[in-house]
Amino acid sequence: MLDQNIVRTGLKFGFFGALAGFIIILLLYFLGANPYGQLSWWGFLPIPVVIFWGISELKKQLAGNLGFLKALFAGFLIAFFIAILSALLLYIFGSLAGPEVLQDHVGEMKVLFGQTSAQALKDKVLTQETIDNTYKVIERTTLSDLVIDVLVKKFFIGLLTAIIGAIYFRK
Numbered sequence: 514m515l516d517q518n519i520v521r522t523g524l525k526f527g528f529f530g531a532l533a534g535f536i537i538i539l540l541l542y543f544l545g546a547n548p549y550g551q552l553s554w555w556g557f558l559p560i561p562v563v564i565f566w567g568i569s570e571l572k573k574q575l576a577g578n579l580g581f582l583k584a585l586f587a588g589f590l591i592a593f594f595i596a597i598l599s600a601l602l603l604y605i606f607g608s609l610a611g612p613e614v615l616q617d618h619v620g621e622m623k624v625l626f627g628q629t630s631a632q633a634l635k636d637k638v639l640t641q642e643t644i645d646n647t648y649k650v651i652e653r654t655t656l657s658d659l660v661i662d663v664l665v666k667k668f669f670i671g672l673l674t675a676i677i678g679a680i681y682f683r684k
Contacts (some may be wrong), residue, residue: 526567527594533559549618561674585679594669600664607656
């Protein structure tokens with residue numbers, strides 16, 4: 514099951530996917546946007562593209578002899594390497610960019626939560642205690658929290674895409 518073509522495909526396209534997502538984060542940063550905020554979801558866009566591209570390339574390498582499990586494993590590896598490398602790149606970026614970028618993000622999250630929490634309190638969806646606790650959690654956000662969040666989200670999105678890609682590219 515552990516074919517060298519599959520592992521090479523996972524590494525190669527995992528690197529491409531992580532790099533493409535990281536370039537989007539850098540663009541956001543240099544354009545003055547919050548690289549950790551809502552716009553950072555654009556960094557997730559390359560995931561399905563790269564996974565489908567990787568599985569397609571693997572099918573060409575294997576002369577069309579790609580079953581569901583091989584395609585799924587290749588997609589899983591691509592998603593795994595995208596998630597790991599993206600988290601690593603984000604940690605390096607956050608360390609080099611400094612704490613100001615993270616503090617700006619925390620401030621933006623507080624403002625966004627403040628805009629919605631007033632209506633939620635009025636509609637009795639949230640209690641004041643829940644709102645206060647949420648503000649405390651937002652205040653304690655660290656770079657490691659963001660890195661783990663990106664790792665989990667990118668892997669989960671990649672895994673779902675890998676399942677779809679495996680079904681599509683099977684024999």
